Amino acid sequence: MTDRNDVSDWWRTSIIDMEPGRIAMRGHPIQDLIGNRSFAQMIWLLVIGEDIEGPRAALFEAALVAAVDHGPQAPSIAAARMAATCGIGLQSAMATGLNMLGNVHGGAGEQAVELYARIADAGQGALPQVLDDWRAEHGKFIPGFGHRFHKPVDPRAPRLLGLIDDAAKEGIVDGKFADIGRGIEAHLAAERGKSVPMNIDGATAVVYAELGCPPPLARGFFGLSRSVGILAHSWEQMQQGGRNKGPTPPSYRWTYEGE
Template sequence: MKSAEDIVQEAKAWWTTEIIDIHPGKIAVRGYPIEELIGNISFPQMIWLMVRGDLPTPEQAGLLEAALVAAVDHGPQAPSISISRMAVTCGVELNNAMASAVNVLAGIHGGAGQQCMEIYADVARRMDAGEPIGQAVELALDAWVAENGKVIPGFGHRFHPIDPRSGRLLALTEAARDKGAVSGRYVDIGREVERVLERRKGKRIPMNIDGATAVIYAELGFAPELGRGLFILSRSVGILSHAWEQHQQGGRIKGPMPKSIPYTYAGPARRSLPPQD
């Protein structure tokens, strides 16, 4: 028979966290009083503190912020954004519209950054095992294609011949490397992937936003699984802004296309139901 004290201790241990400590009149995040954090650290620094447990250097915080800024939006043709707008016209609240949008940020739409980080991590493991970078990239790409198909996440873009965001992000990462804030290892890996893909395809397949943010998040030491979470934090800003804009514009039950543009029906021609016995 458990004592009352045993039951209380079991209940207290049910949720164990190192993230936050709350008592009446007191809130501490990773040991820092919340009143000391407010007004003294930025939102990207707070994200880092919450996820990583410590405070980033100014250079690390700047890189994280740059990656978050770069991926906030890509227009209403992006499925997650259009879903948020359609949801609003169905009469739901902003939080429901945002949740509907975030829920489609999965492997195909929204998952490329995490997947690219997984490729970079595989390359890094092979380099640690003694493979030169070129061979490590070749082997990692072969392994990815064998398991997932020919599309290499983080490279090429269906809309942009050259993604205007990636060059700026890489330049910032290289500047941080020159200051000793990051190692530059994943910059080299990302550029080598680009070179290998160009050799394989016979044309340049430039790094896109997902490949560039994957470089930054990997340089900053984030696990690949966190890559998608960080992307969702970033894209949620665009989702919110589009949902709010649609709310202000009004409209009822807007579908993916104007009603003047029909869908394609490919089923049987109109027919009568056979006589029933």
């Protein structure tokens, strides 16, 4: 940094340029983007730094739509709804829910993209060994597969995979990560003797991997998507009212394990 630019160079960005009366996002005047880009396209432009159009943009938007909500029992949604009854504002309730998204709840998409990439690098024939190595490193759970509620199938996964298949037929994406996801699903079913369905994390990870997203962005895009459900539930709870709602009705008590 030069002495003259020590302040302006403190923060450096390629995302936005601005002066009085002018705003440019990634080099595009904001007035040219308004009305000409969808919200999903705008997200991609700002985060990735490139335009996304046509079927690729539709795939990205489909993944965002698929993960918006999973009901009041999802930890992020439950936390936001409880927070909404505590006298805080809407944005604070949303922040409470978003802060629940971690390695277990919200991180599986990132982990699944990483796993798919490992299998792609090793080759489909090495899938069993890669899964064994993953378990040795991370534990028994395979990210993106199995669901405590949706059995035998998570209805979101086949739809997203179908969209990927259609795009692959048109040469929009390669389709190899969809094949890898299906290969994992088949291997787990044979291994356990029962269906282990691909879940929303595994399916959106296929989309993001096909679109070339690095693993951390799969988690970031999931959080962005889930924030819509968090907003909806926070607002609904505020309309319903309630004061200091806990995770269960007051008549239910916890188990005390002390002396």
